[in-house]
Amino acid sequence: MAWSARQALMLKEMGLRVDVRAEVQAVVGAQAEAQSSQAATPRSTRPEATPRPTAAPSAAAEKSAPTLVQTPVQIHAPRRVGVDAIAAMDWSELRSAIASCTACKLSQGRTHTVFGVGHPNAHWMVVGEAPGEQEDAQGEPFVGKSGQLLDNMLRALGLSRDFSQGDAQGDAQADPSKCVYIANSVKCRPPGNRNPAPDELAECEPFLIRQVALVKPKIILAMGRFAVQSLLRSSDPIGKLRGRVHQYEGVPLIVTYHPAYLLRNLEEKARAWDDLCLAAQTYAELAAVVTSS
Numbered sequence: 389m390a391w392s393a394r395q396a397l398m399l400k401e402m403g404l405r406v407d408v409r410a411e412v413q414a415v416v417g418a419q420a421e422a423q424s425s426q427a428a429t430p431r432s433t434r435p436e437a438t439p440r441p442t443a444a445p446s447a448a449a450e451k452s453a454p455t456l457v458q459t460p461v462q463i464h465a466p467r468r469v470g471v472d473a474i475a476a477m478d479w480s481e482l483r484s485a486i487a488s489c490t491a492c493k494l495s496q497g498r499t500h501t502v503f504g505v506g507h508p509n510a511h512w513m514v515v516g517e518a519p520g521e522q523e524d525a526q527g528e529p530f531v532g533k534s535g536q537l538l539d540n541m542l543r544a545l546g547l548s549r550d551f552s553q554g555d556a557q558g559d560a561q562a563d564p565s566k567c568v569y570i571a572n573s574v575k576c577r578p579p580g581n582r583n584p585a586p587d588e589l590a591e592c593e594p595f596l597i598r599q600v601a602l603v604k605p606k607i608i609l610a611m612g613r614f615a616v617q618s619l620l621r622s623s624d625p626i627g628k629l630r631g632r633v634h635q636y637e638g639v640p641l642i643v644t645y646h647p648a649y650l651l652r653n654l655e656e657k658a659r660a661w662d663d664l665c666l667a668a669q670t671y672a673e674l675a676a677v678v679t680s681s
């Protein structure tokens with residue numbers, strides 16, 4: 389079966405040869421037909437930016453002599469929202485809790501918290517690792533080159549992160565089977581793009597757990613080893629975990645490489661495409677079961 393012009397273009401953008409993947413196109417096409425009875429015309433909305441907290445001047449500072457120059461000092465005072473409280477939050481409460489969270493030291497260097505983006509009831513959920521410099525600046529996950537690559541990968545499957553949050557008309561038009569919700573394992577940028585520390589992952593985990601519970605995805609793509617550590621509690625390398633269907637709270641989970649890694653290791657793109665095809669096949673099989681029951 390031949391690739392459609394759009395799919396071929398997307399694969400070209402991923403740097404893949406299309407002639408060796410023809411067998412998968414049938415799966416993707418069947419999934420799209422099974423899931424779509426209405427055309428979605430989503431519009432993109434970026435999440436609210438969360439201002440970086442600034443320290444209020446103390447009374448002592450206000451009384452000090454005018455010749456003194458007071459340097460604002462941001463004191464890390466851990467603020468912990470109880471796990472049970474997080475587990476009961478709605479979207480609005482969760483967004484506010486993350487915006488004001490200082491439970492770990494990553495709060496000290498952030499510009500914005502990076503909450504998440506996409507359809508709140510998307511059938512597909514992508515879980516990444518931690519915000520980088522551009523994500524921290526914009527308050528949205530997967531922006532810049534890795535975000536473009538992720539968008540191209542998703543588009544090749546007929547999926548999009550675009551969703552007009554808060555717009556009733558857009559909400560009604562959006563088809564959740566064609567939408568993704570994207571979240572990171574930690575919501576604040578580690579300084580210098582270092583890896584998130586185990587305690588930082590642990591502190592942020594209840595937020596991710598709640599996001600998954602609210603979205604109720606039909607399938608999850610875990611991108612990168614820290615997403616895998618959070619969701620599967622496994623420290624095995626990606627190469628050992630990919631290529632099979634895992635389960636997270638009863639939801640099929642596919643492990644694949646993070647787009648930032650793929651940009652540095654172009655030879656792994658074909659494996660990432662295999663992972664996406666496995667996810668598409670798994671989703672199509674689930675949809676077929678639901679349709680026939």
Ligand code: SF4
Binds near residue numbers: 486491492591
């Ligand atoms: S990374 Fe997560 S736990 Fe740490 S301060 Fe940010 S929101 Fe809170």
